[in-house]
Amino acid sequence: MFRSFFPNPKYFFTSAVAWTVLCMALWFGLGSTLQRFLSLGPWLGIVPSEANPDPFFSPDKVWLYQFILMSGYLFCVPWYFLNDNKRWYWWSVVGTVTIIEVVYFDVQIGAWMNDWYGAFFNLIQGAMTTPGSVSLDTMYGELTTVLYVLLPRIAVLVLNAFFIAHYLFRWRRAMTFFYLTHWQSLRHIEGSSQRIQEDAQRFANIVEGLAVAFVSSIMTLLVFLPLLWELSTHITELPLVGAVNGSLVWVALMSAIFGTVLLGLVGVKLPGLEFQNQRVEAAFRKELVYGEDNAGRARPVTARELFLGVQRNYFTLYGHYLYFNVARYVYLQGANFVPLIAMAPSIVAGTLTFGLFQQVSNAFGQVEDSFRFLANSWTTIISLISVYKRLRAFESHIPGDAISGVDYNDPRFLATEAGFPPLDLREDGMPIQPPIGT
Template identity: 40%
Template structure:
């Protein structure tokens, strides 16, 4: 599944994790301080501030160096889609998370304005109210456009991956044809894998990036919350709660469902044998008899 789409998958994914760690370390130690943001902008300015544009350029440079190195080291017919496409999905997922952060930043001044208007603690004009709504409309417009374009690209990316799997298995058909239900495995399992990656893979990336993006917000809010139930007083309690809950929830779900892939595999094997016998019975009256099917 991975050999067909990625160059030398084991080494590729190990090197991608290492390169990501190095790029992040260099960003937080040096590169991120080159264009510091004096204050957090609200609205669309979040996306084209100097610090945001510098991060986008830094990400593009890091991806370009990594992709060029792999295309020279281990050329692969799908390298453009597997490397650059994966990087683009990662970036758009990050951008969508930043949209959520921008909306979260907009909530504060907007509801302060509403509270001031309702309590009459400060003069609030209609123009101010509509200006805040127009700010939200701009963020929402960007979110919708980027979301639709991301879904389209992910679907096309997954289609390319499934095509690569099909080509790989067809090229190795002489070795595969003796496997029970090989034809169904190539057709249906590649479809199932593609559908799973399209949903689960992108959601996993989005969930991890969302947790990382909102950690600074939780750090700031932790100054107002000094302790947690059952744990008492600890440093950065909201960060601690978010990280521990994420790890604990993921771990419990993985523990509960650890046997489900194996069960699904055995179910599919029986389904394949059953379907193959029925197909053989279409041309041979001696096949697909009741005892065999039972």
């Protein structure tokens, strides 16, 4: 699943975590010192002014973005030389770093937007409280400012979605050809064609989606936790508890822990049922495929028994998802009211402006969503566990030292590696298909 695409996966991902910790320590320890010598902020940054007190590209923020870019792509350099198979280097190493960089860029825009919303809603409150105190030009000026940030954000997100689609297909391609080179060892396994055709695709899609969501959650916490802690100073007290330092941070953490534990307990049986579901589906599909070429297969009685097995498993799955979804939707809907309950004493006391209320609500939502990553992603994680178990059982028939990352343009190579006789090729380089049944 991983070694077909990533170089030495165990060391690659371990070193990525270690490099991240090292870069964070370097930033907090020597960031200001390095800024004097390396930063491009004095040339590229926008100096804060009264009209624009917190520009998105201030000199300090330019240095932050520059440091993140340098840290990410410097990590890629040694892996070019440590990678025996460079076939997928630009996608698996450089591509992964690029996706993470874009995620960080989007989180930073979210943090800037949170500050902008606070100032903008305070402006609205002032205009509604004191008619004529805010000019139309000022209102349009604020909207124009945010437009300059949102348009590039939209462009980057669209391009990133296009890039991720290609990234996932390359990963699927690497897995597919890796399995095909060992087809003679795998072909006897139940549902082997489904593992290569469907599970490889699903695994790459789910892992990429969860990994991006997880990285985004970590980065969101790094950016919004200090912000929410600071904003919590405006919350005079919590219901039943009273005054607490960083009150909303603790409320978000407790809410997320409760939801994660709850959904983990009620959904404990679902991965096994999903795994069993694929087995009965594979058996039914296999019999139908045999029936296409053999009149003696896929008879109504046999097909009916196989389909009834599929039906029984689905009905069991539906029953378990019933109570799981009850718990999930009750928790997710109830969590929407947690910040309102926590801020109620401060709202009643009149210590929050409308803009500050928006800032606190948005920051709380970002932090709580990041804390409850597992709760939000539990159904996806269930699918991933099921697919992972199937592919691990599939890969157990492949030697541990088997060749990985094989994907050459010449189909004759793959045929030879997989133990098939050499292929006859057409003039366009594609194999001549033998008659069906040979």
